[in-house]
Amino acid sequence: MVVAEVKIELKKGVADPEGMNTKKTLKLLGWDVDKVETGKLFEIDLGDNISKEEAKKEVEEMCKKLLANPVIQTYDISIID
Protein backbone atom coordinates (compact mmCIF):
# COMPACT_ATOMS: atom_id res chain seq x y z
CA MET A 1 0.00 0.00 0.00
CA VAL A 2 1.49 3.29 -1.12
CA VAL A 3 0.09 6.34 0.64
CA ALA A 4 0.99 9.90 -0.30
CA GLU A 5 0.53 12.86 1.98
CA VAL A 6 0.01 16.18 0.22
CA LYS A 7 0.28 19.50 2.02
CA ILE A 8 -1.29 22.43 0.18
CA GLU A 9 -0.26 25.85 1.47
CA LEU A 10 -0.86 29.41 0.33
CA LYS A 11 2.05 31.14 -1.40
CA LYS A 12 3.80 33.93 0.48
CA GLY A 13 1.92 37.18 -0.02
CA VAL A 14 -1.49 35.58 -0.54
CA ALA A 15 -4.00 36.72 2.09
CA ASP A 16 -4.94 34.03 4.61
CA PRO A 17 -8.05 35.38 6.37
CA GLU A 18 -8.68 32.09 8.18
CA GLY A 19 -5.14 32.16 9.57
CA MET A 20 -5.48 35.80 10.64
CA ASN A 21 -8.77 35.11 12.40
CA THR A 22 -7.37 32.01 14.10
CA LYS A 23 -4.44 34.10 15.36
CA LYS A 24 -6.83 36.79 16.62
CA THR A 25 -8.93 34.24 18.47
CA LEU A 26 -5.87 32.49 19.99
CA LYS A 27 -4.69 35.87 21.26
CA LEU A 28 -8.15 36.61 22.71
CA LEU A 29 -7.92 33.27 24.51
CA GLY A 30 -4.66 34.42 26.09
CA TRP A 31 -1.94 32.86 23.94
CA ASP A 32 1.00 34.80 22.55
CA VAL A 33 1.07 33.87 18.88
CA ASP A 34 3.07 35.67 16.17
CA LYS A 35 1.45 34.18 13.09
CA VAL A 36 -0.93 31.44 12.00
CA GLU A 37 -0.99 30.00 8.49
CA THR A 38 -3.57 27.52 7.31
CA GLY A 39 -3.40 24.82 4.69
CA LYS A 40 -5.06 21.67 3.40
CA LEU A 41 -4.05 18.06 3.78
CA PHE A 42 -4.78 15.15 1.45
CA GLU A 43 -3.89 11.55 2.24
CA ILE A 44 -4.09 9.55 -0.98
CA ASP A 45 -4.01 5.76 -0.93
CA LEU A 46 -2.73 4.54 -4.30
CA GLY A 47 -3.00 0.79 -3.69
CA ASP A 48 -0.31 -1.85 -4.08
CA ASN A 49 0.38 -1.91 -7.81
CA ILE A 50 2.56 1.16 -7.96
CA SER A 51 6.12 2.00 -6.95
CA LYS A 52 6.92 4.90 -4.63
CA GLU A 53 8.63 6.78 -7.48
CA GLU A 54 5.65 6.38 -9.81
CA ALA A 55 3.32 7.37 -6.97
CA LYS A 56 5.18 10.61 -6.38
CA LYS A 57 5.02 11.47 -10.09
CA GLU A 58 1.31 10.66 -10.30
CA VAL A 59 0.46 12.68 -7.21
CA GLU A 60 2.41 15.61 -8.61
CA GLU A 61 0.21 15.47 -11.71
CA MET A 62 -2.89 15.29 -9.44
CA CYS A 63 -1.73 18.43 -7.65
CA LYS A 64 -1.20 20.28 -10.91
CA LYS A 65 -4.52 19.21 -12.41
CA LEU A 66 -6.89 19.12 -9.43
CA LEU A 67 -5.68 19.42 -5.86
CA ALA A 68 -3.82 22.74 -5.86
CA ASN A 69 -4.31 26.09 -7.52
CA PRO A 70 -0.82 26.93 -8.83
CA VAL A 71 -1.60 30.64 -8.94
CA ILE A 72 -1.95 30.97 -5.17
CA GLN A 73 -0.88 27.64 -3.66
CA THR A 74 2.19 25.47 -3.28
CA TYR A 75 2.15 21.72 -2.71
CA ASP A 76 4.48 19.38 -0.89
CA ILE A 77 4.26 15.62 -1.45
CA SER A 78 5.63 12.94 0.84
CA ILE A 79 5.21 9.21 0.39
CA ILE A 80 4.46 7.94 3.89
CA ASP A 81 3.92 4.22 3.34
Add this chain to the structure above:
Amino acid sequence: MVVAEVKIELKKGVADPEGMNTKKTLKLLGWDVDKVETGKLFEIDLGDNISKEEAKKEVEEMCKKLLANPVIQTYDISIID
Protein backbone atom coordinates in the same frame (compact mmCIF):
# COMPACT_ATOMS: atom_id res chain seq x y z
CA MET B 1 11.48 31.19 16.41
CA VAL B 2 9.42 28.16 17.42
CA VAL B 3 6.95 27.00 14.78
CA ALA B 4 4.42 24.23 15.36
CA GLU B 5 2.73 22.31 12.60
CA VAL B 6 -0.68 20.92 13.47
CA LYS B 7 -2.42 18.31 11.35
CA ILE B 8 -6.14 17.97 11.99
CA GLU B 9 -7.70 14.81 10.59
CA LEU B 10 -11.11 13.20 10.81
CA LYS B 11 -11.42 10.20 13.12
CA LYS B 12 -11.92 6.81 11.52
CA GLY B 13 -15.60 6.25 10.77
CA VAL B 14 -16.45 9.93 10.34
CA ALA B 15 -17.78 10.67 6.83
CA ASP B 16 -15.38 12.64 4.65
CA PRO B 17 -17.49 13.84 1.70
CA GLU B 18 -14.71 16.08 0.38
CA GLY B 19 -12.33 13.12 0.34
CA MET B 20 -14.89 10.90 -1.38
CA ASN B 21 -15.57 13.52 -4.06
CA THR B 22 -11.85 14.13 -4.60
CA LYS B 23 -11.38 10.39 -5.09
CA LYS B 24 -14.29 10.27 -7.55
CA THR B 25 -12.86 13.17 -9.55
CA LEU B 26 -9.33 11.70 -9.59
CA LYS B 27 -10.80 8.44 -10.93
CA LEU B 28 -12.75 10.35 -13.59
CA LEU B 29 -9.46 11.98 -14.61
CA GLY B 30 -7.99 8.50 -15.11
CA TRP B 31 -6.06 7.79 -11.90
CA ASP B 32 -6.41 4.58 -9.93
CA VAL B 33 -6.93 5.76 -6.36
CA ASP B 34 -8.14 3.57 -3.48
CA LYS B 35 -8.97 6.25 -0.93
CA VAL B 36 -8.60 9.98 -0.30
CA GLU B 37 -8.77 11.52 3.15
CA THR B 38 -8.76 15.26 3.75
CA GLY B 39 -7.53 17.27 6.68
CA LYS B 40 -6.52 20.74 7.83
CA LEU B 41 -3.09 22.19 8.46
CA PHE B 42 -2.11 24.98 10.85
CA GLU B 43 1.37 26.43 11.04
CA ILE B 44 1.65 28.40 14.27
CA ASP B 45 4.58 30.74 14.89
CA LEU B 46 5.04 31.10 18.65
CA GLY B 47 7.93 33.58 18.62
CA ASP B 48 11.27 33.26 20.38
CA ASN B 49 10.39 33.41 24.07
CA ILE B 50 9.23 29.85 24.46
CA SER B 51 10.92 26.45 24.61
CA LYS B 52 9.97 23.61 22.26
CA GLU B 53 8.52 21.63 25.17
CA GLU B 54 6.34 24.54 26.34
CA ALA B 55 5.32 25.20 22.73
CA LYS B 56 4.09 21.65 22.30
CA LYS B 57 2.05 21.86 25.52
CA GLU B 58 0.55 25.22 24.54
CA VAL B 59 -0.38 24.05 21.06
CA GLU B 60 -2.00 20.96 22.54
CA GLU B 61 -4.20 23.27 24.65
CA MET B 62 -4.98 25.33 21.51
CA CYS B 63 -6.09 22.16 19.72
CA LYS B 64 -8.33 21.15 22.60
CA LYS B 65 -9.89 24.60 22.99
CA LEU B 66 -10.09 25.94 19.43
CA LEU B 67 -8.39 24.21 16.52
CA ALA B 68 -9.88 20.72 16.63
CA ASN B 69 -13.27 19.25 17.40
CA PRO B 70 -12.44 16.30 19.67
CA VAL B 71 -15.72 14.57 18.89
CA ILE B 72 -14.85 13.97 15.23
CA GLN B 73 -11.21 15.02 14.79
CA THR B 74 -7.72 14.00 15.88
CA TYR B 75 -4.72 16.31 15.97
CA ASP B 76 -1.02 15.70 15.52
CA ILE B 77 1.52 18.33 16.58
CA SER B 78 5.10 18.60 15.41
CA ILE B 79 7.53 21.35 16.30
CA ILE B 80 9.30 22.13 13.03
CA ASP B 81 11.62 24.99 13.94
